[in-house]
Amino acid sequence: MFTITEFLHQEVRPALGCTEPGAVALAVSKACEQLGGRADRLDVVVSNSIYKNGIAVGIPGTDGLRGNEIAAALAVFCGRSCYGLEVLKDATPEDLARARSFIEEGRLVLKPNGRPGVYVEATASHGEETGTAIIRDSHANITEVRRNGRPLPQAEGPGASASAAAPVGPVVAQADFESLTALADTLSPSDVDYIWEGIEMNERISRHGFENVVGLGLGRAVRDAAGPCYAQDLAAKIKAVSAAASDARMAGVSMPVMSSAGSGNHGITAILPVYVVGQHYGKSREEIARAIAYSHLATSYIKSRMGRLSPVCGCAVAAGAGAAAGIVKLLGGDGHQARKAMELVLGNIVGMVCDGAKESCALKVGTGAAEAFYAAKIALSHGGMEVSQGVVDISDFAATVVNAARLNTEGMKDVDGTLIDIISSR
Secondary structure, eight states: OOOHHHHHHHHSOEEESOHHHHHHHHHHHHHHHTTTSOOSEEEEEEOHHHHHHHSSOBOTTSTTOBSHHHHHHHHHHHOOGGGGGGTTTTOOHHHHHHHHHHHHTTOEEEEEOSOOSSEEEEEEEETTEEEEEEEESSTTOEEEEEETTEEEOGGGSTTOOOOSSOOSHHHHHHSOHHHHHGGGGGOOHHHHHHHHHHHHHHHHHHHHHHHSOOTTOHHHHHHHHHGGGTTTOHHHHHHHHHHHHHHHHHTTOSOEEEOBTTBHHHHHHHHHHHHHHHHHTTOOHHHHHHHHHHHHHHHHHHHHHHOSSOSBOHHHHHHHHHHHHHHHHHTTOOHHHHHHHHHHHHHHHTTOBOOOSSTTHHHHHHHHHHHHHHHHHHHHTTOOOSSOBTTBOTTOHHHHHHHHHHIIIIITTTHHHHHHHHHHTO
8 A cells, every 4th residue: 555645646736727628738748848849730639538628617827718729739838747737837928829829820639539538649740840748547647758759768758747656546446445544544744734735725716716706606606695604604614615716716717726536626625625614613733634634535535436537527426425524534423424424425416417627617516515514414423324225335335436436437428428519519
């Protein structure tokens, strides 16, 4: 088993903007770096999941522009692969103007390849020279780099993203829930500091969502609807704080979030509900950090079985379940109660479809966050489902997760293609 430090630094990482166009920009920047940062043309092939999720989401630094294409073109002029999923953080108005011209001149072709999950293949051309970078399985995982068709070792190109530590993903996918989440009890002081960096990062963008008219404005709407009761209405506060962060992120605000399991909205849902509960009950810095680590681990347990990108909304379902478990642990519950809380979330919203990244993700983040709180409260009062029902197998939590994953991968296998057809026909 890996350490909690290795897990956090691979699965809980800063991301600027939506991670699907972020992965596209990362692959493009790596490809261009093989040509000295130059490109006359880009050819980008992405999975259906990347294509769908990047169609309508706001891109940071673009004055409200949306989509994979502008992210790809912008990466030609300002992308730096060494920044990982913050690849576009140096973007300037001049870079944006050049990126728009690049697209208008027909120098970019981006198309889906029909496959699910995470896949980006970017080929940059400059004269007769080409540079190619391929991302597979997770958003920042550059698995192949080529110059003029010749494979290169990762260390040869600038900004190589390979980690010295072995990938934790395959181990998470095989780990049992109890062994995996036990890592939350092994946090070092530096791990606590790192988790708090994520709390502060996500709380900062949430404040931006409250203070500015961005996205749907769901966070502001929930807060205002609660009126004078807001400070004591914990469910409303959890929903508002989480939705406000997603409001800002989906609108393309140029502020990073701390992600979880490869997604910024997962990170918002896995972190902020637990944090809000901890603040409300006066929990210590270490208690909150430990509970959020538990939430991240539980989220990754679900995601590793459902798939990195899936037809089901992971920010509500997987991270919502993770947050429910984290809240249970924060408030003194045991592992059994944490699993019961996760069962309730899975039995509730497992059918919520991911129809791409865009403003309405705030609705789903808000739903996942609030349902996590209610599920935790039920589990802490020793409630829960009394008989197996739907995807939930009360005798075997692992089977429940497998059932939810099957519904996702088998029952909804044509969802992404159908959604792309719907979107593309407009």
